Amino acid sequence: MARIVVITSGKGGVGKTTTSAAIATGLALRGHKTAVIDFDVGLRNLDLIMGCERRVVYDFVNVINGDANLKQALIRDKRVDNLYILPASQTRDKDALTQDGVERVLNELSEDFEYIVCDSPAGIERGALMAAYFADEAIVVTNPEVSSVRDSDRILGILASKTRKVEQGGEPIEGKLLLTRYSAERAERGEMLSIEDVGEILAIELLGVIPESQAVLNASNAGQPVVLDEESDAGQAYQDAVDRFLGEERPLRFVDVPKKGFFGRLFKG
Amino acid sequence: MGIFDYFRQPRQKSASVAKERLQIIVARERAARSGPDYLPAMQQELLQVIRKYVQVDDDAVQMNVDREGDCEVLELNITLPDDKE
Numbered sequence: 393m394a395r396i397v398v399i400t401s402g403k404g405g406v407g408k409t410t411t412s413a414a415i416a417t418g419l420a421l422r423g424h425k426t427a428v429i430d431f432d433v434g435l436r437n438l439d440l441i442m443g444c445e446r447r448v449v450y451d452f453v454n455v456i457n458g459d460a461n462l463k464q465a466l467i468r469d470k471r472v473d474n475l476y477i478l479p480a481s482q483t484r485d486k487d488a489l490t491q492d493g494v495e496r497v498l499n500e501l502s503e504d505f506e507y508i509v510c511d512s513p514a515g516i517e518r519g520a521l522m523a524a525y526f527a528d529e530a531i532v533v534t535n536p537e538v539s540s541v542r543d544s545d546r547i548l549g550i551l552a553s554k555t556r557k558v559e560q561g562g563e564p565i566e567g568k569l570l571l572t573r574y575s576a577e578r579a580e581r582g583e584m585l586s587i588e589d590v591g592e593i594l595a596i597e598l599l600g601v602i603p604e605s606q607a608v609l610n611a612s613n614a615g616q617p618v619v620l621d622e623e624s625d626a627g628q629a630y631q632d633a634v635d636r637f638l639g640e641e642r643p644l645r646f647v648d649v650p651k652k653g654f655f656g657r658l659f660k661g
Numbered sequence: 662m663g664i665f666d667y668f669r670q671p672r673q674k675s676a677s678v679a680k681e682r683l684q685i686i687v688a689r690e691r692a693a694r695s696g697p698d699y700l701p702a703m704q705q706e707l708l709q710v711i712r713k714y715v716q717v718d719d720d721a722v723q724m725n726v727d728r729e730g731d732c733e734v735l736e737l738n739i740t741l742p743d744d745k746e
Contacts, residue, residue: 538679545687549694582674589680593687 394502397509398527402543404514406535407572410608412511413441417617418634420475424506430480431523432513433488439479443615453481456493462500489522498526526556530567536574536585541593568599575604576649600633602626603646696726
């Protein structure tokens with residue numbers, strides 16, 4: 393049986409797809425057979441971030457409708473063993489993701505994979521609800537910014553009530569916080585919510601903090617999951633998050649302002 | 662703190678404003694979520710009943726569920742219009 397992990401946030405543009413690509417790649421790099429599914433029907437983008445956009449033949453909805461089987465639709469990553477991508481459909485039919493259909497695909501994937509990473513669309517419409525419904529675990533991607541934190545709290549409410557686990561009488565999914573686009577400098581100056589502020593408001597376990605980084609745009613430009621950029625701060629922060637996800641202890645990195653020398657302090661930049 | 666900061670106007674840090682606003686709105690929305698499922702429907706029906714007798718605005722009926730120990734208290738506020746017709 394695979395563990396199903398939803399990457400969700402409520403708000404758009406906070407880094408769900410970047411995170412899905414990074415976490416899935418990180419899991420595969422550690423030898424876990426992983427599939428990452430794009431649930432954003434109509435606005436397919438995971439394929440671009442993973443750099444496999446020209447290899448898409450069949451998609452998630454094709455498999456649900458029986459137009460293709462999973463083997464035909466799954467794209468095997470060329471860089472990392474054990475990593476497969478199931479792209480979203482570009483159909484405009486909002487109802488294409490049926491609960492039965494999604495369940496069938498997840499069940500079939502479960503037989504063969506250790507982890508299934510579900511890249512949720514923004515919002516709280518069907519795609520987002522379907523991505524969360526079957527999850528065993530959730531990573532809530534949040535920016536240190538008011539609208540993102542509020543939407544994350546809304547999503548935590550959905551995770552606590554509208555999942556298969558809860559409906560079957562199981563424990564609600566708690567959700568783990570991944571704070572992205574964090575700037576230690578701005579937080580220290582009091583211009584940005586700090587890690588502690590967001591932690592206090594959402595009151596969930598912190599999985600990691602990804603610093604605001606040029607490496608993220610560079611990675612998406614190139615279609616390379618940012619974890620593969622081992623030199624970069626964001627790449628290393630995602631690696632730490634994957635380790636913590638797998639139960640290892642890792643200290644937070646890239647969350648302190650580098651100490652300035654005497655002249656630096658005097659003529660603060 | 663650089664020496665030039667001493668000449669700047671002190672002002673409230675925007676992050677602390679953000680935190681305060683978030684704490685309030687998140688607490689309110691959590692309270693709304695944790696209330697019974699029938700509250701919105703009941704609110705609508707009450708509104709219709711009241712409108713049989715007096716024209717009120719959509720937000721005239723405010724409901725709140727509070728927990729006090731073992732007791733659940735349903736608080737109902739109805740705002741009537743000022744002018745009598």
